[in-house]
Amino acid sequence: MHSQQRKLTYHVATTLDGFIAREDDSFDCFINEGDHVTDYLATLRTYGAVLMGRRTYDIGLKFDVTDPYPYLDTYVFSRTLKESPNPRVKLISEDVVGAVRALKAQEGKDIYLAGGGELATQLFTAGLVDEVITKVNPLLLGTGIPLVTRLPAHIPLELRSTKVYRNGVVLLQYAVRR
Secondary structure, X not given: OOOOOOOEEEEEEEEOOOEEEOOOOOOOOOOOOOXXXXXXXXXXXXXXXXXXXXXXXXXXXXXXXXXXXXXXXXEEEOOOOOOOOOOOEEEEXXXXXXXHHHHHHOOOOEEEEEEOHHHXXXXXXXXXXXXXXXXXXXXXXXXXEEOOOOOOOOOOEEEEEEEEOOOOXXXXXXXXXX
8 A cells, every 4th residue: 555645734823914923033013812722732643744944943942941742853953053953853953855856755744844934945945845834924014024035936825714813813724736
């Protein structure tokens, strides 16, 4: 029997104008309580691994959180971090695309791409992202860290589901069309 590849989901909070954080990587302007948070935490349990860039990982490190997702296999992509602050967190410094391709080919639950925009852009460009889930916050920032940067071509998405929360957050789930 042919086993199916693990799905890679870019699951991220964003502003209406497409920013996942302020320019200083802070995101305290996002709504962090409500049913959308409960749903997000439940969805996290459906993943088997999490991928994040160095800047995303650094957000937790500032608060001495070295293993932000202790129930997931955690991979941090960094050219500058030389050793992992936590034995559970694996560092990947070279061949990002090859490493993610290998992870997707392994048996296991789906993979959560936590951010950030540069890593997401590399993985979209390589055709490795299968799904996008955005929690759109009722907010305009005008500037910040974009959802993606400099894509070589547009990437068509197919809307799979929507959910509107009372606090104004809208959850959008898309499949990446190949």
